[in-house]
Amino acid sequence: MSPPQSRTPPPAPPPSSARQQTPGSSSSSARGAPPPPHADGAGLQSRPSFRDSKYSEILGADVVSLPDLRRLAWNGVPPAYRPTVWKLLCGYMPANRDRRAAALARKRREYAEAVAAHFAAAADAARSAQEQALLRQILVDIPRTAPDAPLFAEVAAVQRSMTRALYVWAQRHPASGYVQGINDLLTPFYVVFLGEHVVGGEGGGAGAAAAAAAAALPEEALKEIEADAYWCLTKLLDNIQDHYTAMQPGLQRMVLRLEELVRRIDLDLHAHLAAEGVQFIQFAFRWMNCLLMRELPLPAIVRAWDTYLSEEDGGFESFHVYVCAALLCKFSPALLRLDFAALVLFLQDMPTRAWSEADVEPLLSQAYILSTLFENSSAHLNVTS
Amino acid sequence: MAGKDEEYDYLFKVVLIGDSGVGKSNLLSRFTRNEFNLESKSTIGVEFATKSIQTENKVIKAQIWDTAGQERYRAITSAYYRGAVGALLVYDISKHITFENVERWLKELRDHAEANIVVMLVGNKCDLRHLRTVSVEEATEFAEKNKLAFIETSALDASGVDTAFQRILTEIYRLMNKKQMSAGGSSPTPALGQGETIALSSGATDKAGSRSKTACSGCRT
Numbered sequence: 001m002s003p004p005q006s007r008t009p010p011p012a013p014p015p016s017s018a019r020q021q022t023p024g025s026s027s028s029s030a031r032g033a034p035p036p037p038h039a040d041g042a043g044l045q046s047r048p049s050f051r052d053s054k055y056s057e058i059l060g061a062d063v064v065s066l067p068d069l070r071r072l073a074w075n076g077v078p079p080a081y082r083p084t085v086w087k088l089l090c091g092y093m094p095a096n097r098d099r100r101a102a103a104l105a106r107k108r109r110e111y112a113e114a115v116a117a118h119f120a121a122a123a124d125a126a127r128s129a130q131e132q133a134l135l136r137q138i139l140v141d142i143p144r145t146a147p148d149a150p151l152f153a154e155v156a157a158v159q160r161s162m163t164r165a166l167y168v169w170a171q172r173h174p175a176s177g178y179v180q181g182i183n184d185l186l187t188p189f190y191v192v193f194l195g196e197h198v199v200g201g202e203g204g205g206a207g208a209a210a211a212a213a214a215a216a217l218p219e220e221a222l223k224e225i226e227a228d229a230y231w232c233l234t235k236l237l238d239n240i241q242d243h244y245t246a247m248q249p250g251l252q253r254m255v256l257r258l259e260e261l262v263r264r265i266d267l268d269l270h271a272h273l274a275a276e277g278v279q280f281i282q283f284a285f286r287w288m289n290c291l292l293m294r295e296l297p298l299p300a301i302v303r304a305w306d307t308y309l310s311e312e313d314g315g316f317e318s319f320h321v322y323v324c325a326a327l328l329c330k331f332s333p334a335l336l337r338l339d340f341a342a343l344v345l346f347l348q349d350m351p352t353r354a355w356s357e358a359d360v361e362p363l364l365s366q367a368y369i370l371s372t373l374f375e376n377s378s379a380h381l382n383v384t385s
Numbered sequence: 386m387a388g389k390d391e392e393y394d395y396l397f398k399v400v401l402i403g404d405s406g407v408g409k410s411n412l413l414s415r416f417t418r419n420e421f422n423l424e425s426k427s428t429i430g431v432e433f434a435t436k437s438i439q440t441e442n443k444v445i446k447a448q449i450w451d452t453a454g455q456e457r458y459r460a461i462t463s464a465y466y467r468g469a470v471g472a473l474l475v476y477d478i479s480k481h482i483t484f485e486n487v488e489r490w491l492k493e494l495r496d497h498a499e500a501n502i503v504v505m506l507v508g509n510k511c512d513l514r515h516l517r518t519v520s521v522e523e524a525t526e527f528a529e530k531n532k533l534a535f536i537e538t539s540a541l542d543a544s545g546v547d548t549a550f551q552r553i554l555t556e557i558y559r560l561m562n563k564k565q566m567s568a569g570g571s572s573p574t575p576a577l578g579q580g581e582t583i584a585l586s587s588g589a590t591d592k593a594g595s596r597s598k599t600a601c602s603g604c605r606t
């Protein structure tokens with residue numbers, strides 16, 4: 001799609017303190033930045049800053065410059081702009097302002113029709129055995145998708161909505177169908193798109209406030225969120241479909257690339273894992289299958305996805321492998337002291353579960369550095385092709 | 386890495402298999418950490434835990450691999466059957482379909498596991514008395530026909546859980562002993578040898594006499 005040479009982002013600037021207080025965000029911002037351009041957007045919670053005005057400038061254009069947007073969004077998107085930015089970066093919402101309303105309306109209608117065809121109309125009895133098994137599997141997984149997040153654990157309407165979206169996606173993608181873990185991947189979209197409908201809320205959380213807001217949403221609004229989440233999930237998965245098809249070849253490939261990368265970055269760690277008999281597939285399978293969603297808390301994931309979506313191609317594939325490598329090597333000193341059982345236990349229950357957004361940023365920066373170091377030799381990293 | 390860990394006489398690898406949602410992960414957390422979680426996330430790929438038990442004056446360390454139940458993951462999970470000397474094949478007594486699928490799981494084992502793996506059929510969630518759709522009789526009959534040990538458990542109220550693990554590990558130990566004696570060797574290797582197919586409930590091997598079939602006591606109606 002775009003020239004492979006033009007790596008999107010500038011190397012992430014040094015630690016967050018320097019970044020959040022962007023140059024030009026002097027307190028003389030009495031004029032304030034214009035509000036975010038999306039129609040029903042929540043107001044800005046934080047004080048307008050240089051970064052905010054950059055966003056309103058880029059997003060306010062008649063035709064949004066995606067390269068500019070990527071460069072900016074790579075370093076994190078303010079919550080108020082996130083719904084719009086994600087829809088643009090996913091390729092779901094047209095960059096051309098004039099075409100947006102019609103395009104979204106058409107997509108939402110198309111989704112509603114798919115629901116009617118695959119889900120609503122079919123009474124349980126009319127489902128094939130395979131469809132019943134599919135529905136059963138989704139229904140088993142939905143309540144345990146994010147048990148600690150009230151938005152997903154407690155709001156029945158949200159659970160029903162996600163069930164429909166996953167079921168329809170599976171029906172329309174028979175080569176992979178629903179695979180456990182895809183339910184995890186749907187949640188960031190709900191969190192972010194719900195943020196658009198919650199004025200003065202916590203700006204895209206999944207806590208009690210978000211749950212209350214979601215429960216109080218008019219049905220139509222939830223349907224929009226559902227359709228938008230469905231299409232963005234579709235776009236995301238289109239790029240990594242062979243992660244979930246039979247034998248999961250794409251996923252195996254990523255695990256191999258991770259191992260090769262770690263062997264080059266941290267030979268001692270690689271040798272230690274090998275000596276203890278730990279195979280990368282044992283722990284990294286889930287890292288790839290759920291894109292680290294089981295390792296990092298939702299706010300950290302949402303922040304990471306700002307960056308993934310800003311990567312020109314393969315944020316969820318190639319860049320993700322660098323993030324995994326950075327993550328593993330970060331814990332190298334601790335890992336080197338552990339034996340087989342302790343290693344596996346550590347890696348399947350990482351101390352990253354309490355991480356914040358700020359913790360994930362150095363990881364993304366590190367991954368970026370690795371990607372620039374190894375990108376050119378990436379052909380050699382394709383162990384199996 | 387001997388010495389780092391607590392001492393044990395034998396290390397046995399055991400796998401937990403069965404449809405997703407039947408309670409495998411909670412059986413494992415109940416056994417190894419005495420924890421139960423009403424809403425735990427689905428298992429992706431495999432998860433691992435260990436626990437040591439005492440049986441017949443030996444310390445046996447169980448290395449337990451909990452697997453994802455979904456079809457798509459079979460390619461990944463079946464790799465873990467290699468070297469396993471025991472399998473807990475779990476179904477949910479309140480979901481008959483998970484019992485019907487036991488047949489398929491047995492085939493998985495036949496295709497990927499060692500021929501002499503010890504298999505125990507586990508009917509979990511026996512606390513859900515009022516929702517029971519698989520009777521003890523039906524499961525017992527199936528277990529006998531397929532020469533499997535059988536027990537009902539509840540990861541929720543803990544009944545039968547320790548017994549299930551204790552029994553399968555003891556059984557593995559006895560079979561291994563017997564095998565070694567009949568081979569005339571005294572090799573300390575914990576792995577069962579190749580060759581003969583050993584079925585757990587074949588009666589002759591079970592010194593305790595009775596065939597292994599236990600419904601959790603609280604669940605009989």
Ligand SMILES: Nc1nc2c(ncn2[C@@H]2O[C@H](COP(=O)(O)OP(=O)(O)O)[C@@H](O)[C@H]2O)c(=O)[nH]1
Nearest residue numbers: 405406407408409410411422423510539540541
């Ligand atoms: N009532 C009851 N629920 C259980 C029991 N064991 C597990 N569960 C529930 O069943 C669901 C699935 O359990 P899980 O251990 O994740 O099943 P797995 O997919 O086989 O690993 C969870 O909501 C558990 O809380 C049990 O013994 N009794």
Ligand SMILES: [Mg+2]
Nearest residue numbers: 409410427428
């Ligand atoms: Mg599980």
